[in-house]
Structure formats: structure tokens, C-alpha cells
Amino acid sequence: xxxxxxxxxxxxxxxxxxxxxxxxxxxxxxxxxxxxxxxxxxxxxxxxxxxxxxxxxxxxxxxxxxxxxxxxxxxxxxxxxxxxxxxxxxxxxxxxxxxxxxxxxxxxxxxx
Amino acid sequence: xxxxxxxxxxxxxxxxxxxxxxxxxxxxxxxxxxxxxxxxxxxxxxxxxxxxxxxxxxxxxxxxxxxxxxxxxxxxxxxxxxxxxxxxxxxxxxxxxxxxxxxxxxxxxxx
Numbered sequence: 001x002x003x004x005x006x007x008x009x010x011x012x013x014x015x016x017x018x019x020x021x022x023x024x025x026x027x028x029x030x031x032x033x034x035x036x037x038x039x040x041x042x043x044x045x046x047x048x049x050x051x052x053x054x055x056x057x058x059x060x061x062x063x064x065x066x067x068x069x070x071x072x073x074x075x076x077x078x079x080x081x082x083x084x085x086x087x088x089x090x091x092x093x094x095x096x097x098x099x100x101x102x103x104x105x106x107x108x109x110x111x112x
Numbered sequence: 113x114x115x116x117x118x119x120x121x122x123x124x125x126x127x128x129x130x131x132x133x134x135x136x137x138x139x140x141x142x143x144x145x146x147x148x149x150x151x152x153x154x155x156x157x158x159x160x161x162x163x164x165x166x167x168x169x170x171x172x173x174x175x176x177x178x179x180x181x182x183x184x185x186x187x188x189x190x191x192x193x194x195x196x197x198x199x200x201x202x203x204x205x206x207x208x209x210x211x212x213x214x215x216x217x218x219x220x221x222x223x
Binding site: 043089091 | 116145147152153154155156157160170202204211212213214215216217
């Protein structure tokens with residue numbers, strides 16, 4: 001059973017609008033969460049992280065929200081740009097930076 | 113130059129062959145990892161190493177072995193390849209408590 005779930009395999013958004021990517025987890029011991037972005041023929045690249053002591057972290061156009069009671073986190077991209085089109089992976093760790101469990105990914109398409 | 117380099121980038125081979133995938137890094141990280149990516153399953157951890165003398169099995173280590181030749185080098189071997197090991201393989205490195213840095217992957221096809 002997957003411990004980290006991304007239930008939307010794909011998402012399409014118009015350029016300039018908000019993209020919201022969701023991630024759910026089942027292990028209450030997870031305390032550190034990351035989002036990675038992956039372009040075709042490249043490895044995943046780190047985007048933004050959040051620890052369980054926070055409920056929000058911002059970095060430019062990217063904001064991650066964490067709802068521990070719901071075991072849910074989301075990545076908001078505002079405004080969305082065509083260059084944001086990629087696969088986004090959510091990852092979680094139970095020991096603050098020990099091994100990470102990855103979700104299956106969501107493919108975001110930002111339409112011009 | 114890439115911080116995490118994987119070779120080869122693509123490989124096609126036959127069932128039963130021994131395959132080695134290599135990874136080298138210039139980031140000076142102690143921790144190195146091997147993952148495989150399959151459609152709909154995300155990245156799954158095969159093996160990881162927190163320093164040169166430390167090797168640990170991940171979620172899906174059966175059929176694989178690794179060698180940490182130096183701090184900067186971590187290789188993954190398939191002793192006798194089988195078709196369900198066809199996948200995209202990624203090497204990653206990290207410092208303690210830090211996000212992982214990934215190589216660009218090796219696409220492996222086993223016929």
C-alpha cells in the first residue's frame with residue numbers, strides 16, 4: 001500500500017492561473033516533506049520543502065501547505081507558467097532527512 | 113559538468129545478462145541512493161549508503177546489488193537481468209537532512 005499518494009495523475013492549467021497539486025500520506029511518523037519537479041530526460045530537481053513544525057512555506061511563486069491532521073499537503077504555483085509543465089513528485093521522510101518515500105507523481109501541463 | 117553523473121544513459125540488454133550502472137558525484141555528499149521509476153509508482157528505493165562502509169537495502173533490493181567504491185562512486189548491479197527490471201534508474205546524493213540531488217537517469221531495457 002502506497003504511503004504517499006498523489007491521486008491526480010495529470011492536471012492542466014491555463015497560463016497565469018493557479019496550479020494546485022495535492023499529496024496525501026498515511027504514515028503519521030512523516031515529519032519532513034519535499035516537492036520535486038521532473039522534466040523529460042532529466043532527473044528530479046528539488047523545488048521546496050516543509051517540516052512538520054510548520055504549516056506553510058513559500059519560495060517565490062511556489063507555496064507548500066501542510067495539514068498534519070488531514071495528512072495532506074499541497075503545492076500552489078502562482079502564477080503558472082508554461083515552463084512549469086513537468087511531473088511533480090511529493091516525497092516524505094520519517095526521520096527528518098533519512099530515507100524518503102515518493103508519491104507516483106502528477107503531470108502538470110500549463111497551457112499558453 | 114553535472115554534479116551527479118550516471119552511466120550509461122541508455123542500455124538495452126538480454127535476459128540473464130549481468131549489468132552494472134555507475135554513478136559518480138562531485139558534491140562531496142556522504143549519502144548516495146539508487147532508485148527505480150516505473151509508470152504510476154513513482155520512485156522506489158533500491159539501496160542506499162550513508163558512507164563508504166555503509167550499505168543498506170531499500171524497499172525493492174531483491175535482484176540487485178551495490179558497491180560503494182569511494183565516497184564519490186556508487187554502482188548498481190543486476191546479477192542476472194530479467195524483463196521486469198526494465199525501468200528508469202536514478203542515482204541520488206544528499207547531505208544529512210538535505211534534499212537529494214539526482215542524476216539524469218539510466219533507461220534500462222531488458223529483452
